[in-house]
Amino acid sequence: MTSEDHALPPELDDGPDDEQAGGRFARPGIDEPFDAYVIDHTYDECFQPNRWSRPHYAPLHELLSSLPVEEIQRRQLACEQSFLHQGITFTVYGDSKATEKIIPTDLLPRIITGAEWDAVEKGLKQRIAALNLFLKDIYHDAKVVKDGIIPGDLVFGAKHFRKEMVGVEVPRGAYVSVCGTDLIRDEQGNFAILEDNLRVPSGVSYMLANREVVRRAFPALFRQSRVRPIEHYPQLLLETLRSLAPPHRENPRIVLLTPGVFNSAYYEHTFLARQMGIELVEGRDLLVHDGRVCMRTTSGLEQVDVIYRRIDDDFADPLVFRPDSVLGVPGLFEAYAKGKVVVANAFGNGVADDKAVYAYVPKLIKYYLGEDAILSNIETYLCREPAALSHVLANLDKLVVKAVGESGGYGMLVGPHATPEERAAFGEMVKADPDNYIAQPTISLSRAPCFIDGKFEARHVDLRPFILTGAETQIVPGGLTRVALRRGSLVVNSSQGGGSKDTWVVGA
Numbered sequence: 001m002t003s004e005d006h007a008l009p010p011e012l013d014d015g016p017d018d019e020q021a022g023g024r025f026a027r028p029g030i031d032e033p034f035d036a037y038v039i040d041h042t043y044d045e046c047f048q049p050n051r052w053s054r055p056h057y058a059p060l061h062e063l064l065s066s067l068p069v070e071e072i073q074r075r076q077l078a079c080e081q082s083f084l085h086q087g088i089t090f091t092v093y094g095d096s097k098a099t100e101k102i103i104p105t106d107l108l109p110r111i112i113t114g115a116e117w118d119a120v121e122k123g124l125k126q127r128i129a130a131l132n133l134f135l136k137d138i139y140h141d142a143k144v145v146k147d148g149i150i151p152g153d154l155v156f157g158a159k160h161f162r163k164e165m166v167g168v169e170v171p172r173g174a175y176v177s178v179c180g181t182d183l184i185r186d187e188q189g190n191f192a193i194l195e196d197n198l199r200v201p202s203g204v205s206y207m208l209a210n211r212e213v214v215r216r217a218f219p220a221l222f223r224q225s226r227v228r229p230i231e232h233y234p235q236l237l238l239e240t241l242r243s244l245a246p247p248h249r250e251n252p253r254i255v256l257l258t259p260g261v262f263n264s265a266y267y268e269h270t271f272l273a274r275q276m277g278i279e280l281v282e283g284r285d286l287l288v289h290d291g292r293v294c295m296r297t298t299s300g301l302e303q304v305d306v307i308y309r310r311i312d313d314d315f316a317d318p319l320v321f322r323p324d325s326v327l328g329v330p331g332l333f334e335a336y337a338k339g340k341v342v343v344a345n346a347f348g349n350g351v352a353d354d355k356a357v358y359a360y361v362p363k364l365i366k367y368y369l370g371e372d373a374i375l376s377n378i379e380t381y382l383c384r385e386p387a388a389l390s391h392v393l394a395n396l397d398k399l400v401v402k403a404v405g406e407s408g409g410y411g412m413l414v415g416p417h418a419t420p421e422e423r424a425a426f427g428e429m430v431k432a433d434p435d436n437y438i439a440q441p442t443i444s445l446s447r448a449p450c451f452i453d454g455k456f457e458a459r460h461v462d463l464r465p466f467i468l469t470g471a472e473t474q475i476v477p478g479g480l481t482r483v484a485l486r487r488g489s490l491v492v493n494s495s496q497g498g499g500s501k502d503t504w505v506v507g508a
Contacts, residue, residue, distance in 0.1 A: 033069070033455075034064075034065070034456045035455075036455040036456065036457050037449065037456055037457060037458055038457075038458050039051060039458070041187060041444070042187065042445075042446065042458075042460075043185050043186070043188070043189045043446040044446065044447050044448070044458060045057070045110060045111070045447065045448040045449075045461070046060075046061065046111075046448060056112075056113050056506055056507070057111055059221055059224070060108070060109070060111065060218075060221060063218070063221055064456065069454055072107070072451055073451075075217045075218075076106075076107045076451055078213075078216075079105055079107055079213040079214070079217060080102070080105070082209075082212070082213045083102050083105060083209065083213070086209065087267060088102065088205070088209050088267055103206055103500060104483075104485055104498075104499030104500070105209075105210055105213065105499055105500055105501070106450045106451060106459075106485075106499055106500070107214065107217055107451050108448070108449050108451055108456075108501065109214050109218075109502040109503065109504045110448045110461060110463075110481040110501045110502070110503050110504070111225075111503075112478065112503065112506070113505075113506060114228070114505055114507035115507070116191070117228075117477055117478070117505040119191075119374070120183065120375065121475050121477075122374055123191075123373070123375035124375070124467050124475060126365060126369065126371065126373070127181065127193065127361065127365065127373070127374075127375060128176060128179055128181075128467050129368075129369060129473070130364045130365040130367075130368045131175075131176060131196065131361070131364070132173055132176055133173070133364075133368040133369075134364050135176070135349060135351070136170070136173050137368075138155055138156075138351065139165045139166050139167070139168065140166075142155075144364065144368075147367070149363055149364065150357070150360045150364070154354075154356055154357065154360075154384070155351060155357065157435075158350070158351040158354045158404075158405070159354065159404070160199070160313070160349070160351050160353075160354060160405060161348065161350075161351040162348030162351075164333060164337070164348075165347055165348035168346075171244045171245075172243070172469075172470060172471065174244060174344070174469045175345065175346040175348075175349055175352075176198045176349055176352070176467075176469060177240055177241070177244065177308075177344035177345050177468065177469055178201060178237070178240075178308075178466065178467075178468060178469075179197065179201060179466070179467040180197040180201030180203060180204075180465070180466050180467075180479075180480075181195070181196050181464065181465060181467065182196075182462050182463070182464050183375070183462060183463045183464075183465070184378075184443060184445050184446065184462045184463070185445070185446035186443060187444065189446070190376070191375060192376045192378055193358075193361070193375050193378070194378060194462060195358060196352065196358065196361075197464075198345065198349040198350065198352050198353040199312065199313070199349055199350050199353065200310050200312060201464075201466070202264075202265040202268055202310075203268075203464055203466075203480040203482075204233060204272070204466050204480065205267060205268035205271040205272065206268075206480055206500045207230065207478070207479060207500075207502075208230065208231065208233060208234075208271075210480075210500055210501060210502035210503075211230055211231065213502075214501075214502035225504060226506055227504045227506055228477035228478070228504075228505040228506070229476075229477070230477060230478060232476065233466065233476045234272060235276075236468055236474050236476065237272065237276060237308075237468060238277075238278070239470070239471075240344075240468040240470035240471075240474070241276075241306050241344060241470070242254065242306070243470035243471035244342045244344055244470050245305045245306050245342060246305060246339075246342070252305035252306055253295070253302060253303060253304050253305050253306070254276070254278045254305065254306040254307075254308065255280070255281045255295060255304050255306075255308070256269055256272060256276075256278055256279070256280050256281065256307075256308045256309075256310065257281055257283070257286070257307050257308065257311055257316075258270075258280060258282060259282070259283075259310070259311045259315065259327045260282050260327065263310070265310065268310075269310050272308075278308075279295065281295060283311075283327050286304065286307075286329045286332070287301075287329065287330075287331075288330065288331030288332065288334070289301055291334075291335060291338065291340055292304075292335060292340045292341065293307070293329065293332060293335050293340065293341040304341060305341065305342065306341070306343075306344065307341060307342070307343045307344070309344065309345070311327060311328065313347050313348065313350065315328050316328040316329070316332055316333070316347070317329060317330060317331065317333040318330055319331060319333070319334075320333040320334075321333075333347065350405070354404050354405060355380075355403075355404040355405075356382055356384065356404045356435075356438055358377065358380065358438075359377065359380040359382055359438065361373070362376070378441070380438050380439070380440050381399075381440070382438055383430055383434040383436075383437040384434055384435045389430070389431075389434050392430065392437075392439040393430065396415045396423040396427055397415045397416060397418075397423060398415055398416065398441070398442060399415045399439040399440065399441060400412065400413065400414050400415060400439065400443075401413040401415065401426060401437055401438070401439045402437065402438055402440070404435075404436055404437065404438055405436070413426040414442065414490060414491070415442065416442050417488075417489075417490070444460070444490070445460040445462055445484070445490055445492075446460070446461060447459060447460050448461045448481070448501070450485070450501075452485070457487070459483050459484055459485060459487075460484040460489065460492065461481050461482065461483050461484070461492065461501065462481070462482050462492050463478075463480070463481055463482075463503065464479050464480045464481075464482060465479030466479060478503035478504065479503055480500055481501040481502070482498050482499070482500055483498055483500060483501055485498060
């Protein structure tokens with residue numbers, strides 16, 4: 001996506017850079033444009049408890065307070081139209097009215113200081129290093145189980161553990177080449193890990209698209225804020241994939257494997273393939289020939305060296321996983337296991353982002369790296385443990401309960417927001433299969449300003465940075481801020497009514 005694509009009108013400039021220089025407009029109160037804005041015990045990204053704006057938010061607050069509402073509405077509309085023209089959509093499965101929707105985006109950036117980000121980045125690199133070592137271990141010697149750090153039945157009985165991966169060598173030990181880890185702030189403003197997404201994490205295209213439209217909406221503010229760049233993510237991803245290719249292949253052929261146009265993240269698949277300059281393929285475009293994976297082209301079969309897969313394990317190879325899959329490539333896993341092709345992310349990663357295994361990650365960091373975790377976990381109750389199960393069932397009205405192998409906001413109960421009948425029904429499911437559930441305290445995600453129906457209102461947010469691991473581990477500054485656009489909601493997933501924001505990491 002170039003800066004010329006779908007540009008906002010040139011008159012949408014927020015004034016000269018020196019008007020807001022230095023962040024000196026920390027205001028002594030929340031003024032009229034923010035009269036609907038609520039500040040309470042929840043950590044607010046923009047405002048301090050004394051209702052002054054935080055210094056790094058002061059220039060944005062001053063600008064928003066000075067612009068007519070009609071002008072902000074016009075800029076928000078321009079952002080939405082840009083998304084519409086580019087076809088930035090997601091699919092809602094099971095929606096009888098419509099399956100293809102434009103992802104909601106909020107005009108106002110979420111801002112993080114450079115110092116905060118530097119600490120987060122260090123913690124994320126530590127975490128992904130330990131998770132890659134954990135995956136290598138459990139698919140080889142399983143010392144972590146033998147040493148009693150984590151129960152064997154929890155690992156080997158996990159829904160996404162793949163026995164077929166035992167003994168398979170993975171280039172550079174990078175089982176997780178692309179990770180999307182979700183972070184939240186607690187009530188004191190400290191970042192903590194909510195969950196790790198290690199299988200086929202999505203959302204990076206929305207991160208990049210948000211940056212383009214918001215940068216154009218507030219060009220002077222963007223320049224003077226010294227926002228750290230993220231536009232080079234596709235190039236970093238390409239470098240990561242190349243670093244995993246067999247060393248004897250000078251110009252490795254890399255492809256992106258998509259389930260096809262009906263997948264919820266298909267826009268992202270096409271976007272990333274185009275930005276990296278690689279082929280976007282479906283299973284029917286590939287075949288295994290003489291033990292190697294090849295792509296059908298107009299000039300014949302051409303060998304493929306690296307597959308960036310955006311297709312779940314279950315559907316990747318009908319000869320090994322689901323036999324009814326028509327999306328994958330028969331024989332792919334055998335070629336992969338023999339080292340004839342590299343697949344990123346590796347198969348079987350889901351065992352490490354299982355929500356029960358999550359509770360052990362701080363111990364895994366200590367075990368593999370000899371370090372304390374930089375980023376903390378959320379307190380987690382494993383319903384497989386009798387004492388924890390009793391506590392969870394007695395406190396369903398206070399807890400968030402999640403199925404260990406699910407993602408995307410599915411298979412979960414937000415106790416305080418559920419009806420007594422919903423809690424009772426969910427409790428029965430937990431009692432029937434306690435190993436399948438964990439519970440956590442209801443954490444009030446931090447809130448950030450959003451422009452909703454012509455007013456500035458606070459909405460809950462989380463953050464999904466994207467971590468790339470190949471020859472080295474790299475992270476672009478910030479990530480995708482997801483927003484629970486429904487008032488009071490804590491669910492940020494786009495499939496559950498959420499939207500997204502640009503994330504600015506500002507300062508040196």
